[in-house]
Amino acid sequence: MCGIWALFGSDECLSVQCLSAMKIAHRGPDAFRFENVNGFTNCCFGFHRLAVVDQLYGMQPIRIKKFPYLWLCYNGEIYNFKQLQKQFGFEYQTLVDGEVILHLYNRGGIEQTACMLDGVFAFILLDTANRKVYLARDTYGVRPLFKVLTDDGFLGVCSEAKGLINLKHSTSFFPKVEPFLPGHYEVLDLKPSGKVVSVELVKFHSHKDEPLHAAYDTVENLPSGSFDLETVKSNIRILFENAVRKRLMAHRRIGCLLSGGLDSSLVAAVLLKLMKEMNIIYPLQTFSIGMENSPDVLAARKVAAHIGSEHHEVIFNSEEGIQAIEDVIFSLETYDITTVRASVGMYLVSKYIRKKTDSVVIFSGEGSDELTQGYIYFHKAPSPEDAAEESEKLLKELYLFDVLRADRTTAAHGLELRVPFLDHRFTSYYLSLPAEMRIPKNGIEKYLLRQSFEDSNLLPKEILWRPKEAFSDGITSVKKSWFSILQDYIDQQVDDLLLEKAAEKYPFNPPKTKESYYYRQIFEKHYPGQSSWLPHYWMPRWIKATDPSARTLKHYKSAAQE
Helix, strand or coil: CCCCEEECCCCCCCHHHHHHHHHHHHHCEEEEEEECCCCEEEEEEEEEEEECCCCCCCCEEEECEEEEEEEEEEEEEEECHHHHHHHHHCCCCCCCCCCCHHHHHHHHHHHHHHHHCCCCEEEEEEEECCCCEEEEEECCEEEEEEEEEECCCCEEEEHHHHHHCCCCCCCCCCCCEEEEEEEEEEEEEEEECCEEEEEEECCCCCCCCCCCCHCCCCCCCCCCCCCCHHHHHHHHHHHHHHHHHCEEEEEEEEEEECCHHHHHHHHHHHHHHHHHHHHCCCCEEEEEEECCCCCCHHHHHHHHHCCCCCCEEEEEEHHHHHHHHHHHHHHCCCCCHHHHHHHHHHHHHHHHHHHHHEEEEEEEEHHHHHHHCCHHHHHHHCCCCHHHHHHHHHCCHHHHHHHHHHHHHHHHCEEECCCHHHCCCHHHHHHHHHHHHCEEECCCHHHHHHHCCCCCCCCHHHCCCCCCCCHHHCCCCCCCCCHHHHHHHHHCCCCHHHHHHHHHCCCCCCCCCHHHHHHHHHHHHHHCCHHHHHHCCCCCCCCCCCCCCCHHHHHHHHHHHH
8 A cells, every 4th residue: 555646747836736646645654765767757656655565675665677668657456466477477676566567567568467467556657669658457446556647748646536636737827637537558658848648547356257367367267157155155155255355465464344244244254264274374453342231341341252352342422523524624535414424433443553563464344234235224125136236336335435435434544454355356356146046035134245254153143144234323422323413513513504505515424413524514614615525425225314324214213222
């Protein structure tokens, strides 16, 4: 996990522009570098490093003797770099996994490069010999990337929008900053002046398609075409375990977030099992957060005792949570209601990990709810096909919501997040299963995933079959949810008259509640006029929901009352 930043064709003094790159210093607390591009005095790279692999040669932009005309700045982890080296006979000059991008590009161009990378990534690749600039981002946008491109060819690229919004340019003071789409690469021509022209934007991978790199995976071909339940369950276990195993690549200590829900508990249990198999000598540290006696804290304690992790509990009170909101919104770069709510706990636990432990590479359960239909409202889907369609839509939008939350809250404290549920091979297999197999059954969401691990003894039965609890709800007691605590506080902060005139002040995504108005005010303070970064609020479907919290839903209430 690092922070990348680059400018091409800047009319302003680079030493002034470079101050913007310091806005993402939190992403790489170990080292930083600015480097001008030879022959292009108005182009430069900025890089903030979190050293996870190759402590000696890991600085960027990466340049190697074999390809002196290539410059690479990337943020991510490429899990199959050794397999690709073996397959194609690449001669690496560093231990950096991202070096494979240079070799793949030299071998087969940008499209093959993007398709062959098994991992999470956002990169800027400059080819001065052919005068090309390439941008690319992984399938689910696990690693963030933003860009600004003006009509006269000034290009700015950064891991977070905050590194671009204050750039100065002759034709416009604040050029339009936009998120770069996941699963895409862009080709731009580089002019002698350092300015660029966009040539094409290409979608290189759809989450339903088996990735091209699957042919070189460590897992042999699985039985396919058969949807026999036992075969499917076995394939799910094999691919999920493989997803966790490949993510163990690190020279820094590994830890795991543990809410006590199904997803993070499965990740933690499989992770600990594999760490033992690989003779990793330190104990796995797991981390839960909540208010005193919250459901998540109690459930996580049970899981940690079962799997034998070194468990840390972070207890916070409502005042600490409320005080963190502005910092959280600044880190997130969004005003989405459920994202802000859920991010407070994750931000505070990340802060604890950074200050009190030496764990840096942090595993988490993001992506499972979208992939395996874990949200409570999936019980209301009109048909299995509708549920499957919604699942795919949620995966496509992850970069706006849960993946955004998970990246920014951990990166704010210099941690690197790993999300095995979003493994390309695991997700494409799960999405290939018949829609009927993937829906909730017997009133229980994620039924197939739970069933697949039922006989593994990885988790206590009551955890394996624990109903869905939203992270922002599970950190507090059932009697008073986190969203209720927030709303009670905000009710005193926002005047009724302000809310009445909200649509006039904020015509795009107008706030409908005091809570959303409060978040929007803070967002606009830091990112004025950038509300389009969030196309729409996250909200459940197929029900008349006025609030994104699961605890407001009838299904949840009846389960809690029982």
